[in-house]
Amino acid sequence: MSHLFNIPTIITLSRILLIPVFILIATSDPLPGALVFAIASATDLLDGYLARRQKQITKLGILLDPLADKLLVISALIMLVDMGMVPAWIAIIIILREFLVTGLRIVALSRNIMIPAESGGKIKTVAQVSSILLLLVDRSSIGIDLYNPGIILLLIAMVIGVVSGMRYFVLFWRKI
Secondary structure, three states: OOOOOOHHHHHHHHHHHHHHHHHHHHHHEEEEEEHHHHHHHHHHHHHHHHHHHHHOHHHHHHHHHHHHHHHHHHHHHHHHOOOOOOOOOHHHHHHHHHHHHHHHHHHHOOOOOOOOOOOOHHHHHHHHHHHHHHHHHHHHOOOOOOOOHHHHHHHHHHHHHHHHHHHHHHHHHHHH
């Protein structure tokens, strides 16, 4: 097996492969869809843990891991907008931030500038994943209204994301 395709990278790729499964399931039955989304989200913790523990951090992994996270979240947001659960403007701001930061990190890597994930970005990701899970579970008719907490958490994630995104750009400009 190539040093590019180690176990953490394969786990990251599995997160990407779970996206169509998640979309297919969640659009017809949100509760099992939430389970698939939770499993896919948990692979983010697992691949990062294994990469650090086994000292298998690669440039491919550094690029693929945040890309997989963003693809999963963006897919969920687009689906939730389509289902009428998330206002499009919230999704657009979050998606725009993700594209800008991902593009910035790719440019930075091409210049051998490492921009590590910062705490704001990690908090944003936890808030996004939690809000998406709340919104999906709310849609499953479990008898508990989770819509408002889900939207509030998504708004918090949006604000944290915008602030942390600005911090990435400031850090990048300081390093060049």
